[in-house]
Every structure is written in C-alpha cells, then in structure tokens.
Amino acid sequence: MWAVFPTHFEHHHSIWFLGMIIVGGMGYTTGAEMGTVFVRILGEVSSILSEVVAKLLPAIAGQISAALIPIVFGPVVLLFIVFEPRGLAHRREIFEAAYRIWPFSY
Numbered sequence: 001m002w003a004v005f006p007t008h009f010e011h012h013h014s015i016w017f018l019g020m021i022i023v024g025g026m027g028y029t030t031g032a033e034m035g036t037v038f039v040r041i042l043g044e045v046s047s048i049l050s051e052v053v054a055k056l057l058p059a060i061a062g063q064i065s066a067a068l069i070p071i072v073f074g075p076v077v078l079l080f081i082v083f084e085p086r087g088l089a090h091r092r093e094i095f096e097a098a099y100r101i102w103p104f105s106y
Contacts, residue, residue, distance in 0.1 A: 019077045025087020034088040039073070046072045 009017075016039065024035020050068040054061035084091060 019073060022077055023080050023087060025089035028089035031087050031089030042076060043069050
C-alpha cells in the first residue's frame with residue numbers, strides 16, 4: 001500500500017526539491033523536469049569531482065565526499081536566482097522563439 005507521510009519530506013529533501021524548481025523554472029511543468037535532471041547531473045558530477053579531490057587530498061577524503069555536493073548545489077541555486085530567475089524553461093522558450101524565426105529575423 002502506498003502512502004505519503006511527513007517523514008518522507010525531511011528538511012534537506014525539501015531544500016533539494018525547492019532548488020530543483022528554482023533551477024528549472026517556477027510555473028513550468030517542463031521546468032520541474034529540467035531542474036530535476038540538471039540537479040541530478042550536478043550531483044553526479046560533484047560525486048565524481050569529490051573522488052578526484054579525495055585522491056589529491058587524502059587527509060580530507062571522508063569529509064569532502066559528503067560535503068562537496070551541497071557546497072556545489074548552493075552556489076548553483078544562487079547563481080540561477082541572480083542571473084536566470086525564470087529558470088531553464090524560460091531559457092528554452094527564448095531559444096525556441098529565436099529558432100522559430102531563425103532564417104528570416106526581420
């Protein structure tokens with residue numbers, strides 16, 4: 001039996017979900033999907049990067065593997081809030097509009 005409980009949405013999960021919506025674009029259904037894909041790819045790249053940093057700095061290998069993903073996630077969300085507040089979905093709409101009139105822009 002499937003059920004939803006408040007324990008499924010802990011504080012850190014809520015922050016990740018909110019970050020996904022901010023990155024993807026609030027008000028867009030595709031924005032939530034694009035934000036989720038972007039943040040998941042960002043997490044995978046950060047985990048690969050943490051392995052590289054752990055090999056370079058073995059003294060902090062245990063701490064960096066747990067801390068690098070949130071360290072990268074925070075500034076990325078802040079950069080999206082500052083430079084692209086409408087998210088990736090809005091950027092996609094701009095690209096589609098420019099592509100639609102591409103050969104004849106007059």
